[in-house]
Amino acid sequence: xxxxxxxxxxxGGRAMRALxxxxxxxxxxxxxxxxxxxxxxMDDGAAVRLGDRWLVVTADSHVVSPLFFPGGDIGRLxxxxxxxxxxxxxxTEVVGxxxxxxxxxxxxxxxxxxxxxxxxxASREARASIVTGxxxxxxxxxxxxxxxxxxxxxxxxxxxxxxxxxxxDRIVVTGTIGDHGMAVMSLRHDLGLEGDLAxxxxxxxxxxxxVLGRHGDAVxxxxxxxxxxxxxxxxxxxxxxxxxxxxxxxxxxxxxxVRAAAELVGIDPLYIANEGKAILGVRADAxxxxxxxxxxxxxxxxxxxxxxxVVERQGTLVLDTGFGxxxxxxxxxxxxxxxx
Amino acid sequence: xxxxxxxxxxxGGRAMRALxxxxxxxxxxxxxxxxxxxxxxMDDGAAVRLGDRWLVVTADSHVVSPLFFPGGDIGRLxxxxxxxxxxxxxxTEVVGxxxxxxxxxxxxxxxxxxxxxxxxxASREARASIVTGxxxxxxxxxxxxxxxxxxxxxxxxxxxxxxxxxxxDRIVVTGTIGDHGMAVMSLRHDLGLEGDLAxxxxxxxxxxxxVLGRHGDAVxxxxxxxxxxxxxxxxxxxxxxxxxxxxxxxxxxxxxxVRAAAELVGIDPLYIANEGKAILGVRADAxxxxxxxxxxxxxxxxxxxxxxxVVERQGTLVLDTGFGxxxxxxxxxxxxxxxx
Numbered sequence: 001x002x003x004x005x006x007x008x009x010x011x012g013g014r015a016m017r018a019l020x021x022x023x024x025x026x027x028x029x030x031x032x033x034x035x036x037x038x039x040x041x042m043d044d045g046a047a048v049r050l051g052d053r054w055l056v057v058t059a060d061s062h063v064v065s066p067l068f069f070p071g072g073d074i075g076r077l078x079x080x081x082x083x084x085x086x087x088x089x090x091x092t093e094v095v096g097x098x099x100x101x102x103x104x105x106x107x108x109x110x111x112x113x114x115x116x117x118x119x120x121x122a123s124r125e126a127r128a129s130i131v132t133g134x135x136x137x138x139x140x141x142x143x144x145x146x147x148x149x150x151x152x153x154x155x156x157x158x159x160x161x162x163x164x165x166x167x168x169d170r171i172v173v174t175g176t177i178g179d180h181g182m183a184v185m186s187l188r189h190d191l192g193l194e195g196d197l198a199x200x201x202x203x204x205x206x207x208x209x210x211v212l213g214r215h216g217d218a219v220x221x222x223x224x225x226x227x228x229x230x231x232x233x234x235x236x237x238x239x240x241x242x243x244x245x246x247x248x249x250x251x252x253x254x255x256x257x258v259r260a261a262a263e264l265v266g267i268d269p270l271y272i273a274n275e276g277k278a279i280l281g282v283r284a285d286a287x288x289x290x291x292x293x294x295x296x297x298x299x300x301x302x303x304x305x306x307x308x309x310v311v312e313r314q315g316t317l318v319l320d321t322g323f324g325x326x327x328x329x330x331x332x333x334x335x336x337x338x339x340x
Numbered sequence: 341x342x343x344x345x346x347x348x349x350x351x352g353g354r355a356m357r358a359l360x361x362x363x364x365x366x367x368x369x370x371x372x373x374x375x376x377x378x379x380x381x382m383d384d385g386a387a388v389r390l391g392d393r394w395l396v397v398t399a400d401s402h403v404v405s406p407l408f409f410p411g412g413d414i415g416r417l418x419x420x421x422x423x424x425x426x427x428x429x430x431x432t433e434v435v436g437x438x439x440x441x442x443x444x445x446x447x448x449x450x451x452x453x454x455x456x457x458x459x460x461x462a463s464r465e466a467r468a469s470i471v472t473g474x475x476x477x478x479x480x481x482x483x484x485x486x487x488x489x490x491x492x493x494x495x496x497x498x499x500x501x502x503x504x505x506x507x508x509d510r511i512v513v514t515g516t517i518g519d520h521g522m523a524v525m526s527l528r529h530d531l532g533l534e535g536d537l538a539x540x541x542x543x544x545x546x547x548x549x550x551v552l553g554r555h556g557d558a559v560x561x562x563x564x565x566x567x568x569x570x571x572x573x574x575x576x577x578x579x580x581x582x583x584x585x586x587x588x589x590x591x592x593x594x595x596x597x598v599r600a601a602a603e604l605v606g607i608d609p610l611y612i613a614n615e616g617k618a619i620l621g622v623r624a625d626a627x628x629x630x631x632x633x634x635x636x637x638x639x640x641x642x643x644x645x646x647x648x649x650v651v652e653r654q655g656t657l658v659l660d661t662g663f664g665x666x667x668x669x670x671x672x673x674x675x676x677x678x679x680x
Contacts, residue, residue: 010477059438098399137350149489
């Protein structure tokens with residue numbers, strides 16, 4: 001074990017999980033009432049009983065580089081990331097978002113203004129108000145431009161966990177995969193594909209509310225496939241739920257331009273970050289209805305059933321290529337730092 | 341107006357307030373239900389109606405340098421800062437805290453562990469659990485060591501505002517002033533006084549709960565005098581409340597070693613940051629009882645009535661030196677960057 005923090009410790013994969021388990025969760029006081037979802041659950045957020053409902057709380061820092069990328073920017077990312085984490089716990093009735101910015105001395109006020117405008121637009125789209133904030137300035141060279149930390153608070157009658165997959169459940173993704181990571185990667189690697197690629201960054205709380213409103217009981221688990229992509233999210237869900245997951249490669253919705261760019265850099269789209277997508281574990285008899293409902297919404301047009309939960313090979317992910325099956329390895333972490 | 345962000349924009353004074361007003365608050369959608377405390381109030385946090393109670397939400401980033409200082413560290417500061425902001429809104433029943441850390445690649449895991457241990461100890465002391473978090477790593481040179489963003493959620497039956505001062509109210513401070521800022525400043529300026537100086541950083545939610553429990557109706561306003569010290573907090577409270585404040589210099593509780601160090605660097609302790617103190621606006625007939633209650637608690641031993649609200653000179657702060665009166669100027673911002 002390294003005695004220094006490495007980039008992989010922030011990359012959403014196995015190394016980050018180990019760091020969090022060893023440093024943040026171990027020994028943390030377990031003071032929450034029984035039934036709550038706390039730090040030790042390592043879910044998308046926490047859930048605390050409040051009267052006959054649940055209060056869900058989530059927090060994120062956003063360090064994406066560059067600040068503006070095709071399809072979005074750090075402001076839209078911050079709002080979407082937080083709203084989506086809340087939604088992944090089943091909490092789509094947002095009480096409020098918080099926004100703490102840290103800015104480098106000398107940063108352009110115009111650029112800051114543009115980011116704030118984008119946050120506002122995203123929060124209107126998400127029907128989630130930014131209710132309070134904080135501003136800190138660090139000296140030149142002490143922070144790279146701008147970092148935004150957001151937290152969110154929302155209410156729900158039922159908490160959906162990432163650990164709720166059952167054998168037989170179908171895995172649904174709400175749209176094409178790899179769009180966000182590939183758009184940022186293309187900019188950073190100077191692939192010159194920015195014209196074709198665009199991040200999917202969007203607040204999907206309303207999409208999730210729609211599907212939970214109609215088929216709530218059939219949705220057993222949710223997680224958003226951000227850092228480390230669909231593969232990392234499914235590894236975590238499968239491991240926590242004690243199931244294996246078999247993915248059907250032919251069903252994976254991937255844009256042609258993302259597939260082409262991913263081949264160029266040699267990374268499987270399954271490992272590439274998304275910022276406007278969810279993975280759902282759905283009771284098998286409801287999967288067609290769930291996919292049909294998702295496709296009614298502009299953010300769910302390309303929703304698809306992509307796999308099935310099995311009893312065998314707990315915690316692992318298997319890809320059925322049509323010609324055979326292969327194990328999808330668990331990454332140490334997201335291939336690209338500062339993807340979100 | 342500068343088109344670049346300057347250090348003073350994060351320094352808790354007039355420049356920061358102007359930036360927040362111009363960039364974050366202006367044009368923000370006012371979607372909260374009537375009676376709520378939102379972004380435009382620029383209070384210590386937000387308050388949203390939840391059934392027959394109020395949910396208070398607050399957020400902060402902590403960028404203090406160095407990470408460890410006499411009397412505390414960034415972990416204790418992060419927990420205390422958030423708990424105290426909640427308490428300043430009257431919300432001492434904490435539902436949960438969130439913790440998002442951003443770490444520089446190459447940072448020592450041992451040091452991170454020490455900071456996390458300190459957060460845990462402070463959260464136990466504050467009776468406030470850290471319920472969820474986030475971890476990001478930035479590359480070497482992209483961030484100076486470690487930054488912690490925290491948010492807090494708490495419940496209260498009554499929201500206390502920073503704008504609630506009335507003419508005739510007495511101003512109470514819960515203890516000695518300038519301890520935190522002077523301890524950090526001494527380290528940074530190599531004054532060699534670290535042996536004598538110590539930060540006051542502490543979660544004062546329980547102290548506030550004690551006084552609100554006994555004298556709630558008599559407490560008209562609260563604010564914690566962090567960046568920019570007692571002077572900045574009182575300028576803000578006086579301006580929002582439409583009163584003037586006259587301080588009695590002889591009543592200001594200042595440790596001898598803080599006074600000596602402040603004279604050495606030429607800064608008035610009124611402008612120096614505190615991290616375990618509150619300023620209360622108290623109905624005149626209750627002030628002795630409030631001070632007596634505060635002094636029962638270990639964190640309120642040196643509580644004192646230090647001033648009075650007047651009708652004249654709205655928004656200004658006047659110091660009665662015993663020989664005469666002088667205006668206490670409003671600073672552009674805290675004299676020392678990264679004080680918290």
